[in-house]
Amino acid sequence: MAVVKGLEGVVAAESKISSIIDDQLTYAGYSIDDLASNSSFEEVIYLLWHGELPTEEQLAQLRGELAAQAKLPEPVIDHLKSCDLKAVHPMAALRTAVSLLGLYDEDAEVNTAEANGKKAIRLQAQIATLVAAFSRIRSGQEPVAPREEYSYAANFLYMFNEREPEDIEIEAMNKALVLHADHELNASTFTARVCVGTLSDMYSGLTAAIGALKGPLHGGANEAVMEMLFEIGDIDNVDAFLEKKFANKEKIMGMGHRVYKNGDPRAKFLKEMSRELTEISGQTKWYEMSVKVEDIVKREKNLPANVDFYSATVYYSLGIDHDLYTPIFTVSRFSGWIAHILEQYADNRLIRPRAEYVGETHRTYTPLEERV
Ligand SMILES: CC(=O)SCCNC(=O)CCNC(=O)[C@H](O)C(C)(C)COP(=O)(O)OP(=O)(O)OC[C@H]1O[C@@H](n2cnc3c(N)ncnc32)[C@H](O)[C@@H]1OP(=O)(O)O
Ligand SMILES: O=C([O-])CC(=O)C(=O)O
Incomplete structure (x- = not known):
């Protein structure tokens, strides 16, 4: 058996949801x-779940259903209030x-297409209400109830700040949500x-996917980018900072x-x-x-910026705490994860690869008292 470390290049599923071919994402x-230039996030949700763009009527129905379901069960809010949220990572809380949401959903264990x-x-x-509620409760404020008349992006921003968001803010959040929605068979998906x-x-x-997205080699990188920029502090420090990173063989x-070797098509929008x-x-x-x-990283290492690189300063400009960047990614990626979950159920086979055993063999059990 040949081991493919990190499963690089291994094709492990058929999917109609998204594709990356020749550095193009669809x-x-x-x-x-x-989609980034023209579409609302709600249209993208519909597209990922149904394989088609919605008609006006289908979109209105989806918007209505999303708005009607956005409230959180009280015990979930109580749980957030009972934790010291300043002491936990937002992705852990999420x-x-x-x-916990699953404990208050009577359909949680029902695996029919209708219940799913x-x-x-x-x-x-x-998920959007949850991220905004976390942010509010952590800063000692009451969560803001969602508003049914707002778009998904506008409502998300509104629930953070309890003020009507500016058009430019809504546009930026909508675009960020569209760009992060799905990405083929990434680690969390x-x-x-x-x-x-x-x-x-x-x-x-x-829940499992959130755990995978949290890591800094995946979704957690957007938070780490902002931390890096804070550490650099000034444009004059960039060269020395990167030289040290390269010398220590640390990742930027x-x-x-x-997958992308010549550039991430999402990065140019961000x-x-x-x-x-920032202007x-x-x-x-x-x-x-x-x-x-x-x-410099492109010149010295031939590595392009990925989706996480410029999303950091986009969210920073929207006044969002940097440890909430990956939760925002989660809000968007929920749409893709759900699409993949539904696709997996529709044509399921247990996913169970093999490992090549490289440990000791033919050992004989030594009684406890004889071990040194
Ligand atoms: C939404 C997303 O998940 S996008 C990705 C977000 N993650 C990041 O931004 C973290 C930084 N980037 C990385 O760690 C990697 O580029 C990954 C995880 C995205 C891809 O990893 P892989 O395909 O496994 O590449 P791998 O980590 O093996 O790197 C290959 C080589 O490039 C180098 N390299 C890769 N990324 C970087 C980086 N960001 N900075 C410096 N060197 C890098 C590695 O050190 C390695 O060098 P070597 O061959 O001399 O040892
Ligand atoms: O595809 C990947 O490996 C990571 C990524 O860019 C994403 O999940 O958006």
Whole structure:
């Protein structure tokens, strides 16, 4: 058996949800360029779950259902209030809270297509409320109830700040949600599929996926990018910072990708948003530092920026705490994970690869008292 470390290049599933071919990303056959420029996040949710863009009527129905399901069960809010949220990582709190949501859903263990369809809407609606509620409760404020008349992106921002978001903020959040929604068989999506491939439930699949996205080699990189920029502090420090990183063979967060070798097609949109938003907020230094980091890493290591690199300064410009960047990624990626979970259920086979054993063999049991 040949071991493929990290399963690089291994094709482990057939999927109609998204594809990466020649560094081009598509959702159900629509290019990410097209969708990022034209589509609402709700249209993308529909596309990922149904394989088609919605009609006006279908979109209105989805929006209505999402708005109607966005409230959290009181015990979940009480749970958040009972924790010292300043002492925990938001992704850890989210992982637990999503699992907890399952205890208040009578459909949690019902694995029919109908029940899974209902859970899909409920969970996609509640995840945004949950992230915003975490942020509010952590800063000593009451969670803000979702508003049915807002779009998904506008409502998400509103629940953070309890003020009507500006058009530019809504546009940026919508675009970020569209860009992060799905990405073929990335580590967290694979995790979700492995989990539900045992015929476990949707809550378990999503909880497992959150755990995988949390890591800094995956979704956690956007938070790490902002920490890196804080540490660099000033554009004049970029060269010395990177030289030291290269000398110590440390990774530069937000750079490099397992699949894209010539550039992540999502990054250019986030870069442009970062430029625009940092200009508006009068904090262009973060954008300028990012560009310098990107240029040097490209020149020295031939590694392009990935989706996490410029999303950091986009969210920073929206006034969001940097440890909430990966939770925001989670809100978007819920749509993709759910699509993959539904696709896995529809044509399931247990996912169970093999390992090549490289440990000791032919050993004889030594009684406890004889061991040294
Ligand atoms: C949404 C997302 O998940 S996007 C990815 C987010 N993750 C990050 O931004 C973290 C930083 N990047 C990385 O760690 C990697 O590029 C990954 C995890 C994204 C891809 O990893 P892999 O395909 O397994 O590549 P791997 O880690 O084996 O790297 C290959 C080589 O490139 C180097 N390399 C890869 N990424 C980086 C980086 N960001 N900085 C410096 N060197 C890097 C490695 O050190 C390694 O060098 P070596 O061959 O001399 O040992
Ligand atoms: O595909 C990957 O390995 C990681 C990634 O970019 C994503 O999940 O969006």
